[in-house]
Amino acid sequence: MQLEIINPATGKTITSIHQDNETSLSQKFNTLKIGQLDWSQKSLDQRITALINFKVLLEKNIENLAQILTSEVGKPLQQSKNEINGGIARITWLCNNAYNYLADEYMSEQDGMGEKIVYEPLGVVCNISAWNYPYLVGINVIVPALLAGNSVLYKPSEYSSLTGLEIQKLLLEAGVPSNVFEIAIGKGDIGAALLEMDFDGYFFTGSHKTGQFIYQKVAPKMVPCQIELGGKDPLYVADDVEDIKNIAIGTADGAFYNNGQSCCSVERIYIQEKNYDEFIKHFVEEVQSWKSGLPTEDGVYLAALTRAAQIEVLENQINDALAKGAKLTCGGKRIDKPGNYFEATVLTDVTNDMLVMQEESFGPIIGIMKVATDEEAIQLMNDTAYGLTAAVYSKSQKRGETILSKINSGTSYWNCCDRVSPALPWSGRKNSGFGSTLSHAGIRAFTKPKAYHLRGQWKK
Numbered sequence: 001m002q003l004e005i006i007n008p009a010t011g012k013t014i015t016s017i018h019q020d021n022e023t024s025l026s027q028k029f030n031t032l033k034i035g036q037l038d039w040s041q042k043s044l045d046q047r048i049t050a051l052i053n054f055k056v057l058l059e060k061n062i063e064n065l066a067q068i069l070t071s072e073v074g075k076p077l078q079q080s081k082n083e084i085n086g087g088i089a090r091i092t093w094l095c096n097n098a099y100n101y102l103a104d105e106y107m108s109e110q111d112g113m114g115e116k117i118v119y120e121p122l123g124v125v126c127n128i129s130a131w132n133y134p135y136l137v138g139i140n141v142i143v144p145a146l147l148a149g150n151s152v153l154y155k156p157s158e159y160s161s162l163t164g165l166e167i168q169k170l171l172l173e174a175g176v177p178s179n180v181f182e183i184a185i186g187k188g189d190i191g192a193a194l195l196e197m198d199f200d201g202y203f204f205t206g207s208h209k210t211g212q213f214i215y216q217k218v219a220p221k222m223v224p225c226q227i228e229l230g231g232k233d234p235l236y237v238a239d240d241v242e243d244i245k246n247i248a249i250g251t252a253d254g255a256f257y258n259n260g261q262s263c264c265s266v267e268r269i270y271i272q273e274k275n276y277d278e279f280i281k282h283f284v285e286e287v288q289s290w291k292s293g294l295p296t297e298d299g300v301y302l303a304a305l306t307r308a309a310q311i312e313v314l315e316n317q318i319n320d321a322l323a324k325g326a327k328l329t330c331g332g333k334r335i336d337k338p339g340n341y342f343e344a345t346v347l348t349d350v351t352n353d354m355l356v357m358q359e360e361s362f363g364p365i366i367g368i369m370k371v372a373t374d375e376e377a378i379q380l381m382n383d384t385a386y387g388l389t390a391a392v393y394s395k396s397q398k399r400g401e402t403i404l405s406k407i408n409s410g411t412s413y414w415n416c417c418d419r420v421s422p423a424l425p426w427s428g429r430k431n432s433g434f435g436s437t438l439s440h441a442g443i444r445a446f447t448k449p450k451a452y453h454l455r456g457q458w459k460k
Contacts (some may be wrong), residue, residue: 003185005162008074009295009304011338017161019186022193025153028182029197032124032151035179040121040149044102047147048095053174054143055091058084058135061170069163073131074304074340075258076295086420087135091143093422094443098147101443106460114454119447121149122224123200128191128214129164130205131157131306132261132362137205137228138167140426140437145203146176148446153199155184155191157206159306199223201446205263208360208386208431226435226445229428230360231388232267234381235417236403237279238374238394239272247393248282254391254418255366256287256344259305263432264389266417268357269368270377276370280348283368284330287344292335302364305340314342314363317356321367326350331364352380360386374399378406387429391417 002016020028039047058065066080075083107115127141134156145152156164168183184190188210195202195217201224204214211227218225235251237244255266271279295303305311311334318332331345342364350357350367357367371377381390391413394400404412410427413419420426425436436442 003158003161003187005072007071007339008306008308009070009339011340014071014162017165017185020184020190025184025190025193025197028153028184029124029199031179032153032182035177036121036124036149036151039146039151039177039180042149044098044147047149048098050171050175051091051095051143051147054171054176055088055095057170057174058088058091061166065163065166068166069134069160070295070303072162073134073160073306074295075261075306076300076303079258080295083133083135087139090136090139090422090438094139094143094147097440098443101440102148102447104460112455114452114458116452116454118450118452119148119444120450122446122448123150125150125152125201125203125446126194126197126199127152127154128194128202128204128206129154129156129160131159132258132263134160134163135167136420138164140205140228140442141203142167142171142181144437144443145446146171146181148443150201150446151180151182153182153184153194155186155194158185158187161185202226203435203437203445204228208433211433224435224445226437227433228263228426228435228437229388229431229433230362230386231263231265231428231432232358232360232384232386233264233389233391233409233417234268234270234384234407235266235391236270236371236374236377236381236393237272237275238377238392238399238403239274240395240399241275241393242395244275244278245282248279249286251391251393251417252283252286256290256302256364257418259302259342260364260366261306261362262418264411264418264420265362266366266391267361269366270371270380271368272377273370273372276368280329280346280368284346287346288330290344292341292344302344303341305342305363308340310363311340311342313359314345314361314365317354317359317361317365318345318347320355321347321350324351324354326354326356326367352383358384374403378403381407385431388432389413389417 290301331343335341345365389411400414427436
């Protein structure tokens with residue numbers, strides 16, 4: 001069976017590629033079981049060298065890789081390049097820090113007794129990944145898993161399958177054996193088939209609904225299952241800020257970058273009433289200054305949504321907000337042209353019971369609400385089923401951190417938003433998932449610690 005790849009910016013078919021089936025998945029899994037044994041016996045130096053080679057190949061081929069990524073997900077070409085460069089930076093950090101967190105760890109040595117921790121690989125890892133940032137969310141799992149000595153079966157989203165195939169090609173070219181990294185092509189039924197197999201760990205990035213299904217399905221296997229899900233990330237601007245214009249410009253980018261199709265996009269904004277009108281003025285001016293069009297055109301900031309179905313979600317949120325008294329300050333409708341285009345939309349005078357403030361939008365839309373106090377902002381920011389990121393803008397670091405300490409989220413931002421660092425853990429709470437990628441926690445997530453108690457004459 002063939003999987004048709006559609007360009008979301010034009011609605012035209014790019015190509016068709018062969019899908020996997022249960023037989024081919026089983027063959028790949030068995031191959032990976034054999035390959036993992038050899039890969040885990042290679043030195044960490046050898047594994048690092050292969051991943052550094054992969055990084056170099058990404059750098060060398062970035063123009064072509066960005067073209068392919070843009071063609072199948074619809075993001076502006078420059079944003080595709082930015083994503084690949086971000087992935088390169090993550091590989092660099094992970095490789096530079098692999099020894100720190102994968103080497104044997106000696107805990108104590110006294111009275112003839114030595115104690116150490118050895119970090120062993122999980123085994124054969126299944127990675128069911130997302131389409132919005134296929135390089136970034138893929139690298140978050142693939143690279144530390146391989147560094148730790150695992151083999152990987154990687155299932156890219158059906159909306160980013162061509163990019164997945166490019167990742168596979170470059171990893172093999174970089175020196176990762178073909179029986180250590182395999183790719184599964186297909187839609188949800190292929191992902192479901194993977195859940196029936198005996199992997200040693202499952203790592204998923206995607207929606208809460210799918211993540212919950214995966215977790216329930218995998219639980220009886222008693223193996224690690226880590227799920228990175230969506231968010232409804234709040235941002236609060238306190239009354240002591242001084243540069244309202246630049247804050248508005250920065251938060252607009254945090255809300256609309258990649259057409260708002262980021263799990264850590266700013267999805268709801270709370271402004272203390274003193275700054276409300278000025279903030280909206282500058283925010284809307286910034287949004288209306290952006291160029292919209294084909295993702296391959298120079299200077300385009302807003303291009304096509306990857307999934308046509310998301311347009312109906314956005315329309316429902318807008319209709320719900322307007323029916324409940326919100327004001328449509330700009331945008332509000334799909335753009336009548338081939339492809340999946342929607343206007344950048346700003347809703348003001350919103351309330352927290354509106355869908356746009358409660359349900360993940362994953363599109364170019366934002367709700368902005370006026371608040372009177374920090375306490376009101378904290379209550380509203382916590383009024384969500386999600387817990388991925390939260391941001392506070394304030395002149396005072398103490399005030400900002402005090403507010404953020406009361407927000408139940410995995411990541412906190414003071415005077416910034418919508419950013420990820422490879423040195424810090426990326427993790428969610430509540431419906432945003434659990435477990436960590438990146439940082440030392442994200443490297444060790446792909447290992448099984450083993451404790452050694454050593455009595456007698458022993459050496460490090």
